[in-house]
Amino acid sequence: MTTEIDIIRPDDWHLHLRDGAMLKAVAPVSAALYGRAIVMPNLVPPVRTLEDLRAYRSRVQAALPGDTRFRPLMTLYLTETTDPAAITEGAASGELTAVKLYPAGATTNSDAGVKDFSRVHEVLEAMQKAGVPLLVHGEVTDPAIDIFDREAVFIERVLAPLRKDFPALRIVMEHITTEEGASFVGEGDENLAATITPQHLIINRTDIFKGGIRPHLYCLPIAKRENHRQALRKAATSGSPKFFLGTDSAPHLVSLKECACGCAGIFNAPVAIPYVAQVFDEEGALDKLEGFVSRNGPAFYRLPVNEDRIRLRREAPDPAIFRSVDAGEDGSVVVFRPDRPLEWSVVSD
Ligand SMILES: NC(=O)N[C@@H](CC(=O)O)C(=O)O
Ligand SMILES: [Zn+2]
Numbered sequence: 436m437t438t439e440i441d442i443i444r445p446d447d448w449h450l451h452l453r454d455g456a457m458l459k460a461v462a463p464v465s466a467a468l469y470g471r472a473i474v475m476p477n478l479v480p481p482v483r484t485l486e487d488l489r490a491y492r493s494r495v496q497a498a499l500p501g502d503t504r505f506r507p508l509m510t511l512y513l514t515e516t517t518d519p520a521a522i523t524e525g526a527a528s529g530e531l532t533a534v535k536l537y538p539a540g541a542t543t544n545s546d547a548g549v550k551d552f553s554r555v556h557e558v559l560e561a562m563q564k565a566g567v568p569l570l571v572h573g574e575v576t577d578p579a580i581d582i583f584d585r586e587a588v589f590i591e592r593v594l595a596p597l598r599k600d601f602p603a604l605r606i607v608m609e610h611i612t613t614e615e616g617a618s619f620v621g622e623g624d625e626n627l628a629a630t631i632t633p634q635h636l637i638i639n640r641t642d643i644f645k646g647g648i649r650p651h652l653y654c655l656p657i658a659k660r661e662n663h664r665q666a667l668r669k670a671a672t673s674g675s676p677k678f679f680l681g682t683d684s685a686p687h688l689v690s691l692k693e694c695a696c697g698c699a700g701i702f703n704a705p706v707a708i709p710y711v712a713q714v715f716d717e718e719g720a721l722d723k724l725e726g727f728v729s730r731n732g733p734a735f736y737r738l739p740v741n742e743d744r745i746r747l748r749r750e751a752p753d754p755a756i757f758r759s760v761d762a763g764e765d766g767s768v769v770v771f772r773p774d775r776p777l778e779w780s781v782v783s784d
């Protein structure tokens with residue numbers, strides 16, 4: 436039985452660092468473990484222009500410990516007025532790693548997102564040409580579609596047509612939560628990949644209501660039925676290079692989670708890697724862990740893997756790992772803690 440494993444330092448291909456006091460509170464947590472992270476642009480207001488992106492990158496850098504080697508990879512928030520020239524310029528300078536598509540109204544801070552997809556064709560053409568990946572929050576916003584069906588319907592109505600219109604556009608379907616998502620990506624060509632979160636590998640929709648309503652297990656896309664969780668575990672541990680870790684660590688103040696209309700988002704940065712190691716252990720796939728957390732992401736993004744390594748051990752971590760993170764005078768952030776004991780720890784980094 437493997438009790439210790441050494442892997443290339445992981446990256447996080449989907450992370451929310453926020454801004455202000457929250458940024459200062461959470462950036463060091465990710466920087467302590469990951470080599471790089473794709474930093475999501477859904478601030479209020481969003482990161483829409485290269486000027487916004489540069490300013491945000493400076494604020495992120497200022498929130499990191501002085502001696503860190505962590506590199507934030509910056510993204511733009513796609514709107515119906517995004518300038519195609521910004522894509523070309525950002526790609527050429529290396530400042531722009533990817534562009535994020537939020538269907539308007541689909542998730543936290545997505546109001547400025549895309550309503551009419553025909554309006555972004557020129558931008559998508561510029562991205563296709565420059566090889567800049569499009570990261571998609573894959574849920575339709577049609578209120579007539581049941582929340583549990585929104586991802587599958589998005590694939591049918593938006594993603595499949597988009598792939599036909601822009602076959603060379605590199606696309607990452609972010610935080611997939613369904614069998615349909617896993618098979619659409621699995622069957623696609625090398626221009627299509629997906630991130631998977633720790634929570635969607637661990638909880639199903641029943642867990643959200645276990646013994647009462649659990650706001651800290653609520654995120655979007657919402658966790659689905661057990662068969663979908665199983666499909667995601669299979670995809671993540673399959674060894675396919677199309678699937679990689681994006682934690683979607685998404686901090687919200689406890690007061691905005693525990694209220695009558697709580698925000699969507701799970702903060703998992705302190706525990707994501709040990710929980711993912713546990714999932715791979717349970718699936719008898721520890722040999723595939725390094726691919727999922729450290730190799731497949733860089734391969735898709737055409738970046739080298741990190742140079743140093745981390746060590747994981749099958750041993751319960753210090754319970755302090757679950758302690759809420761203080762985000763300044765407005766409150767704190769609760770750490771993802773599913774109803775499963777954590778049996779893995781990061782022992783050196
Ligand atoms: N995942 C979430 O539930 N929330 C994210 C937004 C997102 O990634 O959809 C957030 O910014 O809080
Ligand atoms: Zn999302």
Ligand SMILES: [Zn+2]
Nearest residue numbers: 451475683685
């Ligand atoms: Zn997210």
